[in-house]
Amino acid sequence: MDAPQWWTARRVRLKPVVAFRYTYSIDGDLLARNRSMSCEILQKVEERIKRACERAKRKREEVLLLGASKSVPSQTIREFYGCGLRSFGENRVQEFLKKHEELRDLNIDWHFIGRLQSNKVKYIIDKVSLIHSLDRESLLEELQKRAKAINKVQEVLIEVNVGGEETKGGVEPDNLKAFFEKCLSANSIKVLGLMCIPPYREDLEEVRGYFSLLRDLKEKLEREYGVSLPHLSMGMSHDFEVAIEEGATIVRIGTLLFGGRR
Numbered sequence: 153m154d155a156p157q158w159w160t161a162r163r164v165r166l167k168p169v170v171a172f173r174y175t176y177s178i179d180g181d182l183l184a185r186n187r188s189m190s191c192e193i194l195q196k197v198e199e200r201i202k203r204a205c206e207r208a209k210r211k212r213e214e215v216l217l218l219g220a221s222k223s224v225p226s227q228t229i230r231e232f233y234g235c236g237l238r239s240f241g242e243n244r245v246q247e248f249l250k251k252h253e254e255l256r257d258l259n260i261d262w263h264f265i266g267r268l269q270s271n272k273v274k275y276i277i278d279k280v281s282l283i284h285s286l287d288r289e290s291l292l293e294e295l296q297k298r299a300k301a302i303n304k305v306q307e308v309l310i311e312v313n314v315g316g317e318e319t320k321g322g323v324e325p326d327n328l329k330a331f332f333e334k335c336l337s338a339n340s341i342k343v344l345g346l347m348c349i350p351p352y353r354e355d356l357e358e359v360r361g362y363f364s365l366l367r368d369l370k371e372k373l374e375r376e377y378g379v380s381l382p383h384l385s386m387g388m389s390h391d392f393e394v395a396i397e398e399g400a401t402i403v404r405i406g407t408l409l410f411g412g413r414r
């Protein structure tokens with residue numbers, strides 16, 4: 153027997169509502185699951201940082217965990233933010249601007265950690281707290297000009313090419329003093345320390361030498377110019393524990409938090 157007409161009509165009308173509810177609850181579950189996985193991953197990295205600090209007899213608060221979020225979607229950054237991670241470092245200006253817009257509602261502390269073209273400085277100068285990759289005079293001049301224009305003192309780190317690699321940016325250790333002097337005379341720029349990306353070495357003891365070189369260079373500048381340089385930005389997924397043992401105050405971690413993605 154055919155169903156009465158009122159019944160068919162009701163089923164037809166109800167269908168979209170039921171379908172919507174069902175999808176909504178699956179998405180909700182998925183979000184919750186992703187979030188709890190992200191929190192678990194963050195917790196594991198946190199524990200490793202804590203243990204490295206203990207080994208080095210340092211306080212956990214002395215080391216900032218910076219999520220290196222190049223190629224990481226905004227939604228994932230949002231999840232990690234929900235787990236308590238507040239500082240993220242971006243490498244590419246276009247990508248950064250998009251995420252900055254999409255995540256406007258969050259109180260993220262944004263850093264810029266990639267190679268920075270002078271003509272892009274104007275887009276990021278009012279959006280980042282720390283630029284890790286100051287490595288040449290033309291960039292210093294542009295940063296000075298743009299920071300001054302918006303009445304900001306831009307905090308920066310000088311990137312040092314500790315491995316003398318041609319493919320990498322960074323000031324050569326031998327040129328660091330001269331470059332630092334130029335930075336001192338730029339009154340809208342404040343150098344807070346040094347940053348490096350050492351050559352990749354499987355053997356962590358080989359990487360240790362590059363980190364201790366960066367620390368020595370920082371301490372020499374402090375002594376010679378009577379200034380305090382509180383930061384050493386060094387250590388990534390593969391080597392952050394050694395970096396902490398050698399004095400890192402900022403570790404930039406991507407793969408370990410967000411997975412392989414490039």
Ligand SMILES: Cc1ncc(COP(=O)(O)O)c(C=O)c1O
Binds near residue numbers: 220243266388390404
């Ligand atoms: C400057 C800089 N620091 C840190 C990282 C993070 O490296 P890893 O994925 O090995 O943690 C990257 C890579 O995105 C980077 O370019």
